[in-house]
Amino acid sequence: MSNENTWKAVFANWPAGIPKRGVMVNNLNEANPFKSFMLKDDLLLLERTNPDPLGSRYILMSYDTISAVKFIDPIKESVFTAAGFIGKLAP
Secondary structure (H helix, E strand, C coil): CCHHHHHHHHHHCCCCCCCCCEEEEECCCCEEEEEEEEEECCEEEEEECCCCCCCCCEEEEEHHHEEEEECCCCCCHHHHHHCCCCCCCCC
């Protein structure tokens, strides 16, 4: 599966137990905090937690520019296993 399809699947199947917020890191190593998102075909619309220095409140991007997503809320191991991850987290 390509990087683009992997990220599209992550956002399209976002686990109900994880708030739709976090920090998205793009392939230019820019961190973009978000508090919600919407999907359309091959585009992701992130709603920023705060406007950036230029006043931008939303980021429209393609999935192939995503490098990582960081979760900022505490999440139980059971939510990750329900999302298909295997193994154990530290106690």
